[in-house]
Amino acid sequence: MGIILGLLAIIIVLGIAYLMSNDKKNINYKGIGIMLLAQLIITWFMFTTQIGQTIINGIAEGFNKLIEFGTEGIMFVVGGFELQEGGVFFFDVLLLIIFFATILSVLTYLKILPPIIKYLGGIISKITGLPKVESFNAVNSIFFGQSEALIAIRSQFHHLNNNRLYIVSASAMSSVSASIVGAYLQMLPPEYVLVALPLNMFSAIMVASIIAPVNVSKEEDHVDVENVSEDRSVFEAMGNGALEGGKIALIVAAMLIAFIASLELVNWLIQLVFAGITLQEILGYIIAPIGMLMGIAPSEVVEAGSVMGTKIVTNEFVAMLSFEPMLDTMSEKTVGIVTVFLTSFANFSSIGIIAGTVKGIDSTKAGAVSAFGMKLLIGATLASTLSATVVGLFL
Template identity: 70%
Template sequence: MDILFGLLAIVLVLGIAFLMSNDRKNINYVGIGVMLVFQLATTAFFFNTTIGKTIITAISAGFNKLIEFGKGGVGFVLGNVATKTMEDGSPASVFFFDVLLIIIFFATILSVLTYLRILPLIIKYIGAFISWITGLPKVESFNAVNSMFFGQSEALLAIKSQFHHLSSNRLYIVSASAMGSVSASIVGAYLGMLPEQYVLVAIPLNMFSALILGSMIAPVKVKKEDDRVDIKDVSGAKSFFEAMGNGALDGGKIALIVAAMLIAFIASLNLVNAIIQSVFAGVTLQMILGYILAPIAFLMGIPGDELVQAGSLMGTKIVTNEFVAMLELQSLINDSALSEKTVGVVSVFLTSFANFSSIGIIAGTVQGIDPQKGATVSKFGLKLLIGATLGSILSATIAGLFL
């Protein structure tokens, strides 16, 4: 029965995207079918085969080793401040030290790999392969893969030399990929809060979901001369050590930005809840969102007694950001309050940038590259969020089919 409801959810998501489409005659159904097959095959491989689970474990071990190295750097700078203990002698968890500051080390690694042209080449040829098997333009495919490694702003900046070729529909697809993705620099932070297998599988799932929904809502046909990818100037660093410095500074900015946003969003959430509770005792915004999104959670395969909790986490992510929702989910996981299937489905849903604040980030980035196209992104900002959220639902539903 869960499988039938899951398939119904997939059909519903694709149906909504079809109704939202601004050019239904040119939808690339073959490419969409190929990407859905890839999603199903990828999820089945990593969740249900011994080899797939071994690969996930190995990748996770690699990330955990990098996190360990990062904590070494944090510990050296902050000393006992970062290693405080509880009254019973157990280590205390300080989110800023244990999670956010690790971003600095991951951003440094990404910057160095970019400077050495290792990462750009990998991204370019994976993007070319996706373009070949799906028939999608190279720029959109490259951007989708690029968005798996870099943040929203960085991914869009990497294709700025192609921006004058981008029509409104193409601009929608690259923006959807940026919003539906996550940055590899903060994957380490996610792994500090959620089970690694769901976070790591969510990354390729969300890449394909963004392309599927984007190419349905805004189909494109591109001339060959307007479809090329240039990776010559992806790194502004002039030396290896400058790349390290740039990465460290960028990582520090990201950590501080996330910390500032968490302070603002969590404080604002508490304020909103206090206002709601002054009128309706015991009611919170999360509870309201939980009931609103419970039907969607039901179709995604969430057990009946956990629908409101799952819907609450999903809604919290949309109106605030993924970190706020992940912190709430982490608390529920630690208390064993949710089933493994709910944890998996919700974790995949949360592993993306699809929230209201991302509209401003993407529009601002595009505005800096091309003011005219920035105005275009602002106009379809809400449609962009709906498409990216549908992508998160699609990814989470597919994950749920194999849990």
């Protein structure tokens, strides 16, 4: 029964995307079918085979070792503070972003990451028939943040019509950057966070390719990774990476303060009219129907839905912080589904981040992003739902 409901949820997600499509005649059904099959194979392999378990555990151990290294640096700077039980979120989680951003910057300068991303994107492009730029951007979005992923294809922006712009923006919104993954792993089960990365990549381009189909010529489809780093030495790359990571950590901290405080304000206003009701509970009931189709148990669906809704209206960190205390009380299936859903940038604030980045690259295209901003958020949320549903089929 759970599999039937999960398949129904997948059909509903793709059906909503189809209804939103602006060019139904040119949808690449073959490519979408291949990507859905790839998602099922990846999830099956990671969760049900010994080799898959070994791989995902090995990756998790690698991240944990990097977290240990990062913690050494953090403790050198803040180790003299008297921390209460449970620690301080900024010190224990957010400052790790600095170390991970430094590693990514160095790997980019050494030209290790760019060719890998380019050729993985090329493979996806060949298999699915998607343009190279969109495929490259989808893979790039796994490693880098929304702004960085879009900046990496800035030389091709003059070729991007509104449909292509929608797809690359959707990929950026539906993914998460590797520099932040270390912070997520401090809060949620590693195996679900890590499997969400490739699943969200495919989900994003599947949903976006239905909503905004593209068909481009070879002349308009070229990826250049020669000048992705402007650093002149490995030390400059380390310095710039650390500064970028520090900026991200402070931005996340500022957003958490603003969103959590705003959420408390909204709940206070709601309770002036409806005593004992919160925005999270309202969102939980709204999301509950699709949550049950995704595979969440009826007894847990309102609570889980409230976390998922919180992520959409605030951001993933706020939702993860509210979900973390529930991990021991919810079933493994619900934990897996909700964790995968939370592992993306699909929220209202991302619309402004992406529109601002596009404006910095090509001011004439910023208006288009702002115009389809809500459509972008709906598509990215559908992508998160699709990834979480696929995971639910194997739990």
